[in-house]
Amino acid sequence: MSQAITVARPYAQAAFDEAQKLGELKAWSEMLHAAAEAVAQQDMQSIIRSTRVTAAQLNNVMLAVCGGKLNATAHNFIKLLIENKRLDVLPEILEMFEILRAEAEKSVDVVVTSAFDLNDAQKQKIAAALKVRMGREIKLSCETNRDLLGGVVIRAGDKVIDGSARTRLSELAVALA
Numbered sequence: 224m225s226q227a228i229t230v231a232r233p234y235a236q237a238a239f240d241e242a243q244k245l246g247e248l249k250a251w252s253e254m255l256h257a258a259a260e261a262v263a264q265q266d267m268q269s270i271i272r273s274t275r276v277t278a279a280q281l282n283n284v285m286l287a288v289c290g291g292k293l294n295a296t297a298h299n300f301i302k303l304l305i306e307n308k309r310l311d312v313l314p315e316i317l318e319m320f321e322i323l324r325a326e327a328e329k330s331v332d333v334v335v336t337s338a339f340d341l342n343d344a345q346k347q348k349i350a351a352a353l354k355v356r357m358g359r360e361i362k363l364s365c366e367t368n369r370d371l372l373g374g375v376v377i378r379a380g381d382k383v384i385d386g387s388a389r390t391r392l393s394e395l396a397v398a399l400a
Contacts, residue, residue, distance in 0.1 A: 228319070231312045235319035238300055239327075248324050250294070257292040258301055259317040261285065262310060271310055278305050285310070330360040333379045338371040338387070353379065 242251035261267055270276055270284055282305050286298065293301065304310045325331055335341065335349055350361045357379065368376075373388035 227312045227315045230309060231315035231319055234300075234304065234309065234312070235316045235323065238316065239320055239323040241296060241300075242320075242324075243327065245296070248327065251297065252321065252324055254289075254293050254297040255313070255317045255320055257289050258285065258297070259313045261288040262313045268311075281305050281310070328360070329358075330362055331357060331379050332362045332364070333377060334364050334366060335375055335377050336366045336368050336371065337375045338367070338369055338373050340367055341365050341375075349375070349377070353377070 238251060238255065239248075242248050262271070267284075267288065270281060276284075282302050285301050285305070286293070289301075301310070304313065304316075331353075333350075333353060335346075341349075346363055346365065350363045353361045353363075371387040371389050372392070374386040374391070376387050376390075377384040
């Protein structure tokens with residue numbers, strides 16, 4: 224995985240630079256998502272790994288699968304990945320592109336896991352508090368996990384705020400032991 228990320232980094236940066244120059248970060252994000260989804264399919268993986276499929280044939284297959292979802296510049300980007308035998312790292316390229324995009328747009332994806340479903344007021348309160356704390360726009364998504372017993376666990380990138388009752392009880396048990 225770390226090797227794939229190392230290989231993907233310059234491609235993600237190049238795609239990001241081009242998208243930013245053109246003012247098309249959202250469009251490029253959508254195009255890379257479409258291409259990464261195509262590459263992730265098991266049938267496509269077989270085609271990518273096949274020694275009998277030429278680069279031109281693979282390019283035609285990708286163009287057919289992605290259809291009208293790619294503009295000319297994105298198609299050239301995919302063609303470059305194919306020529307350099309890097310199409311298989313497209314999911315990592317997408318992941319790194321999204322990190323760069325979020326940084327440029329001053330936003331962060333946050334996942335809130337709670338023991339119970341959150342209402343809209345609770346979601347807005349959490350988003351507002353995180354916006355103040357992180358100084359970024361918050362893209363909030365919520366999950367429910369009954370095993371938490373109560374409270375919430377907030378994940379924003381590599382940051383985790385664990386305010387669950389389960390964790391508090393575990394900490395108490397360790398302190399009493």
